[in-house]
Structure formats: structure tokens, C-alpha cells
Amino acid sequence: MPRGVDVARLAGVSQKTVSRVLNNEPYVSTEVRQRVLAAAEQLGYRLNNAARALASGRSRSIGVVTLGTALYGPASLLMGIERAVRATGYALRVVSTVEGDPTGIAGAVESLLEQGVDGIVISEPIDEGAELVRADVPVLVFGTPLPFSAPRVVTAGVGSGELAHAATEHLLDLGHATVRHVAGPQRWYAARERLAAWRAALAARGLGEPPVVEGDWSAASGYAAGRRLAEDGDLTAVFAANDDMAIGVIRALLEAGRRVPDDVSVVGYDDVPVAAYVTPPLTTVRQPFDAVATAGLQLLVHAIEQPHEDLPQAPDHPVELVVRASTAPPPRKTPGRGRATSG
Amino acid sequence: MPRGVDVARLAGVSQKTVSRVLNNEPYVSTEVRQRVLAAAEQLGYRLNNAARALASGRSRSIGVVTLGTALYGPASLLMGIERAVRATGYALRVVSTVEGDPTGIAGAVESLLEQGVDGIVISEPIDEGAELVRADVPVLVFGTPLPFSAPRVVTAGVGSGELAHAATEHLLDLGHATVRHVAGPQRWYAARERLAAWRAALAARGLGEPPVVEGDWSAASGYAAGRRLAEDGDLTAVFAANDDMAIGVIRALLEAGRRVPDDVSVVGYDDVPVAAYVTPPLTTVRQPFDAVATAGLQLLVHAIEQPHEDLPQAPDHPVELVVRASTAPPPRKTPGRGRATSG
DNA sequence: CGTAGATATGACTGCGCAGACATGACTGCG
DNA sequence: CGCAGTCATGTCTGCGCAGTCATATCTACG
Missing domain, CATH: 3.40.50.2300 (Response regulator)
Structure with a gap:
């Protein structure tokens, strides 16, 4: 590996001048700059990062x-x-x-x-x-x-808060009496933030807080959550803390005989690229990563x-609620099925 | 920031011995090793990476x-x-x-x-x-x-080849007359490999090669591909180069009135975590990343x-074909709809 | 008991760069 | 024309480690 002094020798300048040129420091004549760059190019010279870091105290x-x-x-x-x-x-x-x-x-x-x-x-x-x-x-x-x-x-901030709020409000605005939440793992900040925003949105309308089901972000955990939610005969709206879980919830609801969005509306979070193409296309929240x-x-x-x-x-x-086909007004006549017991 | 010599002084040894201890070199007595480690701990000492890289010529x-x-x-x-x-x-x-x-x-x-x-x-x-x-x-x-x-x-290798082959064979084994391919962008090695394997699987059975539709890995491009495939009245089986495109294909087919898997079987690639939970659950290939x-x-x-x-x-x-509900034998009576024209 | 090897430690040095400072050439202005 | 200020360059140095070699101590075995 060539060193700075090698370049310097070839260009007929000092090592320090080479350093100046390669760090774009001022006070180098155009002509010398060219010579140094040409010499560096010719030798295939690269600044040694370790030496730079050691000398300057910053690793960049x-x-x-x-x-x-x-x-x-x-x-x-x-x-x-x-x-x-x-x-x-x-x-x-x-x-x-x-x-x-x-x-x-x-x-x-x-x-x-x-x-x-x-x-x-x-x-x-x-x-x-x-x-x-x-x-x-x-x-x-x-x-x-x-x-x-x-x-x-x-x-x-990633603005999760206000948008989880907006997602819940979207469902309430559609006429749903309440919204159930499938939360992410509560050790994650992102999950806690979304839970809190859902809570706040319900509270803002004076609504009580139905029990939360917690998942682990995976579609599998969303599916498990969906099976539990399906026991709720009055269920009409679900806000899941991410799209994968929302997809799992939808699958569980379908298997339980609930149509989405006809019987139950589901909102996700993230706007994963497939969200627009799953069945039904998922209403979700897009984050500007x-x-x-x-x-x-x-x-x-x-x-x-x-x-x-x-x-x-x-x-x-700016965060964005993306409304697709997975959300709709609640059904006119609530099916009123009795609450099933798990087992 | 404390330096090696600071630790050395505190432990009553030389800087070199500190270096030996922290690099787990042999020929240091247990007692000295303890002293050095204690001193390093006490000072909150950390090896300086830049200096070690410079001195040793390796950045680790x-x-x-x-x-x-x-x-x-x-x-x-x-x-x-x-x-x-x-x-x-x-x-x-x-x-x-x-x-x-x-x-x-x-x-x-x-x-x-x-x-x-x-x-x-x-x-x-x-x-x-x-x-x-x-x-x-x-x-x-x-x-x-x-x-x-x-x-x-x-x-x-990531073993894409044999498995893309197996995916195609799975469809042929189910009785499909041929398999269409939605390829990934051909500048990607992974996409070319899957295309080649699909080709080889068809050739191995003496089948001709239907036209390939190329996507860009996205569900949106899969959807576009699916719309084109839906023009093929004889279509019964599709192998998509990844799951996202497969999901897009399925959506397009559904919108075109083709049921999956009743009319058309679809196989994806990757086994994304939601693959088991979309509708229908996706047959796909899992890679051992x-x-x-x-x-x-x-x-x-x-x-x-x-x-x-x-x-x-x-x-x-070992790579793995995961068979789910998106693949089935071809319908008994082919619908035989004429080839629609795009536009 | 003497010497070869293993073990344990230290002194010295240089890795290749950027910082501090020195120096020389040039510019402008009173 | 002289001096201050700007520009352009060089010299010297040290960043904090690990490599090399020297040295000191301890074992083993004839």
C-alpha cells in the first residue's frame, strides 16, 4: 500500500501537503493540488483510516x-x-x-x-x-x-403517536362503537406509543377501554390475537400495531366466519409494500422513515x-393514513352472536 | 480517555503487558492478568481501535x-x-x-x-x-x-437454483400443463438464477417455454404481471420469483375473476412471515439465510x-418448499376463455 | 550443577496521518 | 518603499497501540 509520503515524493511536495489536498483544506495552489491528485491516482493511493483516526481523534x-x-x-x-x-x-x-x-x-x-x-x-x-x-x-x-x-x-420522533391516534379515530369516524387493539410487544417503545395513542383516542370520545391483546409483531401472533378477538361477538373494528399482525388478524377473522371489512374493519401500521395487494387491501399508516x-x-x-x-x-x-378496503362502516345489524368461550 | 500506559501504571506493569492481557496473549501470569484487568476496569479503559489498527495493520x-x-x-x-x-x-x-x-x-x-x-x-x-x-x-x-x-x-450459494426448480416441479407434479414465471429484475443474480431453474424444470419435462413476465420484486409489479397473465385463458400455474410479487399476482387474478388456487395455482419465493396468513396462504420456498x-x-x-x-x-x-393453500391441481375443465387483449 | 528450553516481562520502535508552528512568497496600501 | 496581512508550503511531532527483541526467571534433565 502506498503511503502519503510516496505520493508526496512523486508529486514533489511534502506529506503534509498531500494531507491538505486529500482533506480539501484551503491554502493549496491549484497547480499543486492537481499534481498531488494525479500522483495519488497514479499510485492508487488511499488515506489510511486508522492513521487518520489516531492522529485526529475522530473516526468519522x-x-x-x-x-x-x-x-x-x-x-x-x-x-x-x-x-x-x-x-x-x-x-x-x-x-x-x-x-x-x-x-x-x-x-x-x-x-x-x-x-x-x-x-x-x-x-x-x-x-x-x-x-x-x-x-x-x-x-x-x-x-x-x-x-x-x-x-x-x-x-x-417517528410520529407514531398521532397517527395511531388518527387510525383509531378513522375507525370511530366510520361509526364503530369502539375499537379493539392488537398491541406490539410492550418492551418496544414503538408498541407502547401506539397503545397509548389508541387509548387516548378512545378516551377523547369518552369511550371505555376494551381489553388489549398483545402480539409480538408477527403475523402468527396476529393470527392468535384474531382468534381471541373473534370470541367477541360485538367486534367490529380492530387496530393492529403493525401490518403483519393485521394480516394475521384478518386471516383469523375469516376463518371464524367474519368478513373483512363487511363485519369487521381492520387497520394496520407501517404500510408494508404488500399492504395494498393483500385481500382485502389494508388500511394502514405510512411512516416517513x-x-x-x-x-x-x-x-x-x-x-x-x-x-x-x-x-x-x-x-x-408528515405521517399518513392510507385508507384502503379493509375498513368500512360497521354492519347495520350487529350480528349479536353470543360470546363464545375459548377452548 | 485513559490509555494503555495509565492502566499499566496503575497495575504496576508495562504498557506492553497491558496489551498482552487485553489481547489474550499467552505468557502472562494469572496474577498479573488479574491486576491488569482490575486496573482496566477501574479506569474504564478501552483499547483504542484506531491505534491497534494502525499498529497491527488489521482493522478487525x-x-x-x-x-x-x-x-x-x-x-x-x-x-x-x-x-x-x-x-x-x-x-x-x-x-x-x-x-x-x-x-x-x-x-x-x-x-x-x-x-x-x-x-x-x-x-x-x-x-x-x-x-x-x-x-x-x-x-x-x-x-x-x-x-x-x-x-x-x-x-x-443461497441454493436458489434447486429450489426454484423444485417449486416449478411441484406445480407440474400437481398436473399443470405448464407454469408461467414472473421473474425478478434480471440484473439481480438471484432473479436470473430463479429464471434459469424454472426454465430447466420445464425443459426437463420436454415442455416449451411460455413467455416470461418481468417484475421488480414489488407487489405492485406482481400485480401488473398478474393482469397480463390473466389475459392467458389457459393459465393455471404461476411461479413468482418472490412472495411480494406472488401476492400481487394473486390480487390481480382475483380481480380478473380467477380463483386461487381453484383456477390458478401460485407459488412464491422467500417465505416472508406473512406468507402463511395471506389469503390464500402462500406456497413458497424458504431460504436458510x-x-x-x-x-x-x-x-x-x-x-x-x-x-x-x-x-x-x-x-x-437445505432449502425447503413450503406447501400451502395457494397451490392445487388444475381445474378439471379448463375455462378456455379466449385470450383477451390488453388496453 | 550446568545448560537448554519454556515462561514471563519490559524497552524500544514505528505504523501513517493531522495538528501546531515556522517560514517564505506575494499583495496592497499608506 | 516598508510593513501588515494573506497565501502557500514545509518541518516536526505525537496519537496509542502491537511487533521485535532483549532480558530475567523458572523448570527439567543429563
Whole structure:
């Protein structure tokens, strides 16, 4: 591997000037700049990242803690983060945790700190007990300020709240007497936020709160939840915390003889790409992952590079209720079937 | 930040001994090891990655080139890679490309090389023209040996071939006269492989090859393909290159008045988590992403750490055809509707 | 008891870059 | 014309580790 001095020799300048050129620093004449670039090109020279990081004290990289799942939401957010990180000129390092991992988020953060990242992104905050996560670099959390100890903690919202609210209201506006909720796993911030918004929407209309069924985001758990919901003879509207569970719910309802949306309306969350094509097409909520990631990363980079300035606040992002065929007004005559017992 | 010498001083040893302890080198007495670990713990000491990379010439990190999509296949493989990389003790750096990106895979590889990775993984090879990708570290490609110039190029298969073959055969075994194929974008290796396997399965039975409809992996493109397929009055069986497109195809067929599976059988590919819960539940093919990723990474790490030994071959992985309700024997009396014209 | 090997530790050094500072050439203006 | 300010470049240095080699101690065995 050629080094900076090799380029310098070939271009007839000092190593420092090579460094200047390759870092786009001012005070280099155009002519020298050209010579250096030509020499670097000729030798196939690349700056040595380790040496740069050691000399400058910054690694120019950002670490992200993600969940080891291919779930649409987390995967989309991760891809949004990747693009946003690259746009800021930083490199991306990824560590995943799995639910139930004993070291959890704290362990993942620790491993990123060992790698020397300049900042950390927690993409899907989940509660792994009461652990306090310590970091010596700025941290960006999507959703909620976990118990973090770090120089700067930045929070960027994904706007789940208001939209889960809107999803519930959409069902109520259609005339449903109430809305049942299939929640996500409550250790996830995203799941808690959606549950709270559903609750708030019911409360705003003075409605009581029917029992919540909790799933694990999977279609299988949605199916199980749907079987339980089907025992409710008065059921006409369901809000599921993500699309996969909504699809499972719909399948269970169909198998129980409930038509969707004729008998029961179902709303999902995420707008997965197949949502428009399943039967029936799913009413759902679309999240602007890219915009959220971009905005969050701008805050994080600001926190990294201007450690003493105040942080601007993250803007809210337009979220969108996508109404499709899985929601309709409730049936005229409620079927009034008796409540079946499980077994 | 405390440095190695600080720990050394506290433990009453030399910096070099601290280095030995933290790298688990032999020839350190148990007693000294304890003292050093205690001192490191007390100071909250962490090895400086940049300095170790500079001094040792290895960054202990592996870069992966992925596609900036949340598609189930690529996302699952990425997560499998993350786990596999972590299991080998390396750190993971991620760069994504988008289709149509002018710099393409070569640009992504270049940016990883600048970051100083010890090895590179190309998770979803796509053809970005005839570019020759150059790397000075070993490269692992999932699927196909692209035109690569690197010290070692390792290939690990995802076994798409035989299974796309099996999927087609499953339909033929049910009695269908032929099988139409909704292909993925042909720049993707995975799409070409599935197309070739479908072709081979037809040829093996001496069947002619009906025209292929190409999609872009999305349910929307599957829907468009399904509308075109619905013009074929003799259509009874479809093999789609992924589940999302299969779901789109099913929707289009339903809207065209074809029942699935009564009139037309549809097979997908990937076994996305909702496949079992859509209507009808989807017959599909499950890929062992984790196993493939683990095996591939073992090869890559071998190529990195034993540059002069021969590479063991990657084992084949069990792939699995999952038969669900979307496939059935063809209808007794073919409907024989005339071929409609589009427009 | 003497010497070869294994074991345990330290001193010194350099990896390749960017920061601090020095220096020289040039510009403009009173 | 002289001096301050800008521009352009170079010299020297150290970031914090791991590699190399030297050294000291401990075993084993003839």
C-alpha cells in the first residue's frame, strides 16, 4: 500500500501537503493540488483510516444499534439511517441485538464504543430492564429518551403517536362503537406509543377501554390475537400495531366466519409494500422513515461537530393514513352472536 | 480517555503487558492478568481501535455492500451477515447501493476499502454494467462470481437454483400443463438464477417455454404481471420469483375473476412471515439465510486469516418448499376463455 | 550443577496521518 | 518603499497501540 509520503515524493511536495489536498483544506495552489491528485491516482493511493483516526481523534464513523430482525419497520429505518449517515460523510457501523440478549442495548453500545464511533444511533429502543446505558459520545434515539448517560442525547420522533391516534379515530369516524387493539410487544417503545395513542383516542370520545391483546409483531401472533378477538361477538373494528399482525388478524377473522371489512374493519401500521395487494387491501399508516432518519442524523452530526452549541429541535414529519378496503362502516345489524368461550 | 500506559501504571506493569492481557496473549501470569484487568476496569479503559489498527495493520472489521431496500430477502441476509460477522469477532461496516446508482457496487467497495476493512461481502450481486470491481482484500459474494479482481474471491450459494426448480416441479407434479414465471429484475443474480431453474424444470419435462413476465420484486409489479397473465385463458400455474410479487399476482387474478388456487395455482419465493396468513396462504420456498451467512463468513474469515491455505468449499444448505393453500391441481375443465387483449 | 528450553516481562520502535508552528512568497496600501 | 496581512508550503511531532527483541526467571534433565 502506498503511503502519503510516496505520493508526496512523486508529486514533489511534502506529506503534509498531500494531507491538505486529500482533506480539501484551503491554502493549496491549484497547480499543486492537481499534481498531488494525479500522483495519488497514479499510485492508487488511499488515506489510511486508522492513521487518520489516531492522529485526529475522530473516526468519522457512526454506530447504529439495530434489532436482528427483517421486520419491515426496523429494516426500513436502518436503510434510511444508512443513507442518511452516508450523506453526512460518516461511515456506518452496525451492531444488532436480539430481544432477550442478556447484554442487550448496553452491550451493543459498549461494542460500538470499543470500535471508536463518534456517535451512536439507537434505532429501535426496547426496554431491557432498568439498565443505564453509558456512552461517551452523543447518542440519537428514535422515539424515546431511554435512561441514557451520554454527553448529548438527541431524540427524533417517528410520529407514531398521532397517527395511531388518527387510525383509531378513522375507525370511530366510520361509526364503530369502539375499537379493539392488537398491541406490539410492550418492551418496544414503538408498541407502547401506539397503545397509548389508541387509548387516548378512545378516551377523547369518552369511550371505555376494551381489553388489549398483545402480539409480538408477527403475523402468527396476529393470527392468535384474531382468534381471541373473534370470541367477541360485538367486534367490529380492530387496530393492529403493525401490518403483519393485521394480516394475521384478518386471516383469523375469516376463518371464524367474519368478513373483512363487511363485519369487521381492520387497520394496520407501517404500510408494508404488500399492504395494498393483500385481500382485502389494508388500511394502514405510512411512516416517513427516510425523512425521520435524515432529520435525526442531522441532529446527531450537529451534536458531534458542534458540541457546545444548542441542539435544534427535530421537526415533526408528515405521517399518513392510507385508507384502503379493509375498513368500512360497521354492519347495520350487529350480528349479536353470543360470546363464545375459548377452548 | 485513559490509555494503555495509565492502566499499566496503575497495575504496576508495562504498557506492553497491558496489551498482552487485553489481547489474550499467552505468557502472562494469572496474577498479573488479574491486576491488569482490575486496573482496566477501574479506569474504564478501552483499547483504542484506531491505534491497534494502525499498529497491527488489521482493522478487525468486515464491510458489507447491501442494497438500500427493506425487501425481506436482502434484509434477512443482512441480519444473518451481521450475526455471523459478530460471531467471528469482527466488526461490521455497511454501505448500501441503490439500483441505478452510477458508482454502483464498485463505488461501494471503494468506500469500504477507504474505511480499511479486512474483507468485503457483496450480499446481493446485481449487474451494474461491465465494471470490474477491484479490491485488495478477500471478497465474499453471495451467489455468483462477479467480475472481481481481489486476492481471494469466495462464493457462497443461497441454493436458489434447486429450489426454484423444485417449486416449478411441484406445480407440474400437481398436473399443470405448464407454469408461467414472473421473474425478478434480471440484473439481480438471484432473479436470473430463479429464471434459469424454472426454465430447466420445464425443459426437463420436454415442455416449451411460455413467455416470461418481468417484475421488480414489488407487489405492485406482481400485480401488473398478474393482469397480463390473466389475459392467458389457459393459465393455471404461476411461479413468482418472490412472495411480494406472488401476492400481487394473486390480487390481480382475483380481480380478473380467477380463483386461487381453484383456477390458478401460485407459488412464491422467500417465505416472508406473512406468507402463511395471506389469503390464500402462500406456497413458497424458504431460504436458510442464517446458515448461508454463517458458512459464507467462515470462508471469508478463513481467506482473511489464512491467506495461503486453500479455501474449503461452502457446503450446500437445505432449502425447503413450503406447501400451502395457494397451490392445487388444475381445474378439471379448463375455462378456455379466449385470450383477451390488453388496453 | 550446568545448560537448554519454556515462561514471563519490559524497552524500544514505528505504523501513517493531522495538528501546531515556522517560514517564505506575494499583495496592497499608506 | 516598508510593513501588515494573506497565501502557500514545509518541518516536526505525537496519537496509542502491537511487533521485535532483549532480558530475567523458572523448570527439567543429563
